[in-house]
Amino acid sequence: MIEYALLFAMGCFGIGLLFNLWRIARGPNPADRILSLDTMVINVIALLVLYGIFRETQIYYEAAMLVAMVGFVSTVAYSRFILRGDIIE
Amino acid sequence: MALWLEIIVSVFLVIGGVFGIVGSFGLVKLRDSMQRLHAPTKATTLGVGGVLIASMIYFGAIKGTLSFHELLITLFLFLTAPITANFIAKSFMARNMKPTDLPDTTRPYGWSVYDDPPGDTEMQEDARLED
Numbered sequence A: 001m002i003e004y005a006l007l008f009a010m011g012c013f014g015i016g017l018l019f020n021l022w023r024i025a026r027g028p029n030p031a032d033r034i035l036s037l038d039t040m041v042i043n044v045i046a047l048l049v050l051y052g053i054f055r056e057t058q059i060y061y062e063a064a065m066l067v068a069m070v071g072f073v074s075t076v077a078y079s080r081f082i083l084r085g086d087i088i089e
Numbered sequence B: 001m002a003l004w005l006e007i008i009v010s011v012f013l014v015i016g017g018v019f020g021i022v023g024s025f026g027l028v029k030l031r032d033s034m035q036r037l038h039a040p041t042k043a044t045t046l047g048v049g050g051v052l053i054a055s056m057i058y059f060g061a062i063k064g065t066l067s068f069h070e071l072l073i074t075l076f077l078f079l080t081a082p083i084t085a086n087f088i089a090k091s092f093m094a095r096n097m098k099p100t101d102l103p104d105t106t107r108p109y110g111w112s113v114y115d116d117p118p119g120d121t122e123m124q125e126d127a128r129l130e131d
Helices: A002-026 A030-055 A060-084 B003-029 B038-063 B071-096 B118-130
Strands: none
Touching (some): A030 B003, B038 B071
């Protein structure tokens, strides 16, 4: 039963990644693109955790934690660059 | 692994997947940029939260000891989601809105997107007076 639930969740987050890619390509202004990239990072975290359950190993937990931190820093840096024209003043 | 644990893990996985796809679909479906800010920052953190709780229960069941370090990612996302939403909204305001469109702040200083922070200007004026 867990296998089917895993496949369902992986499919959901994969389709979500495709939706985010469409919004990045289409997005009328930079804020939409930053938001899509941030959502992409969150979907990738969920996919990493799901893959860890699929392989029955906890190694991917560290990878998910690192992706979460790098994603937050990159989102803040990108919006700060648009906001002030500079990342660290 | 007991059947009731498998059912609980599967329910959390399905809830996480549904919330994840709803968050990403809202990014496509909603019309306005400020509306689109609503969908992913709430629903996707709930989706990741469901997946991480499922992972916690699953590894607790197959290893015999329940560990809570998966909740660190959820805690980190809960802490950072409002900050990223605030920054994205501010960058949208800086690019697409004029200060005359916004209501008055009813404070001695203006909106932080367009004006310098009040502490900074006072310090600059003090430095100017000392010069």
